[in-house]
Each structure stands twice: as C-alpha cells, then as structure tokens.
Amino acid sequence: NAGVTQTPKFQVLKTGQSMTLQCAQDMNHEYMSWYRQDPGMGLRLIHYSVGAGITDQGEVPNGYNVSRSTTEDFPLRLLSAAPSQTSVYFCASHRETGELFFGEGSRLTVL
C-alpha cells in the first residue's frame, strides 16, 4: 500500500521559475489537500479538492494553481517561484470525516 506519494522530495528553484509538485494517492479518497509548513506556523492550507474536477482555495492560495482531473492525482503548480515560497509542502488525502493521510513532504528552496 503506497498511500500518498509526493515527488520530488527536494527541489531548488531560481526566482521566476515554474514547477509542479506531484501528489498521488491509491486509497480512492474523495478529498485531497495541499499544505505548506513553515517554522512556528503549523500547516497552512493552500488548495483543496472534494472530488475530481472540483478544487477550491485554502488559506494561502496566491502563487499556486491546482487541478484534479482524476481521483488519484492532485498536482500543485508554482507559476513563478518566489523566495517566500521556500517551504516544506505536504499533500494529504482523506475520506469524509476521516483521518488525513499525509505524504512525506517536498522540501522546496527558491533562491
């Protein structure tokens, strides 16, 4: 059972570059979310999806795009990377009222 798989685990970008963080889950969960984790701030919700074709903004959506074309995949796109987007990113999935299952994180550095 793979659970939630995130790639890449580490990435270094230059300011202005774009990239996509990949997230895939094999548990057939309806809900998927992207969070960023910064020291002393816990996890903050970037975007979430309640099912294929449905996405919405979370607490800190600016500079990020998402899409949900399938139940399994929920990629996060950085359109033009900024140093403020240096963070650890976590993807999570869950069923209604259920436990969140997290990936192991993607550590992004923007120079």
Place this chain on the structure above:
Amino acid sequence: AQSVTQLDSHVSVSEGTPVLLRCNYSSSYSPSLFWYVQHPNKGLQLLLKYTSAATLVKGINGFEAEFKKSETSFHLTKPSAHMSDAAEYFCVVSDNDYKLSFGAGTTVTVRA
C-alpha cells in the same frame, strides 16, 4: 471561523514522567478535533481524534486527550514519556469535512 492555539511551543520532559500538551480551540460548530505527530523529516501521523462521541479519547502509543467544551480545550497527555515520543505535535480543528486548521505545533524533547 475555526482556529487553534497550542499554548506551549516547546515542552521538555524526563523519560518516564508525564507529558501534557495544551490545546485550545475556537469553532462555530461542534468541531472535530485531532492530534497529529510529526517525527523529523517525516509526514504527519494521526494520534487520535474526537468526533462528538466519548469526551476522553484514547490514541496510539499510550496518548489520550480530553475534550472539554466548557473550556474549549483538547489537551493531550501521556502518563510516561518515552524517548521515541520526541517529535512535533499538532492540534487540529475542523468545522467541516475538508478544511482543517492546524495549531503552530509543540516540540517535545525527552531527556534521558
């Protein structure tokens, strides 16, 4: 609107002594409450959750938490700390099924 305040950013205990991690929440509804643990360079793992059943919730690894509506608290305890409990702990509140709010986290250090 929902929010969570973890009252201690860092807790240090000796191995074998009790652990108390404090969490207060704000919610407009009857919330679901969770505690997650994160070991270094790992993802988050669920310790326990409260979803309007018993107010004393037992989780994994000997942890438990008590939901006190009158105090809007959901403190996490463990009677006897183990070295493997050294980690960061997050209290989480949810008013609905898909938007969760995380506390800032409490780092637990366990002294031998």
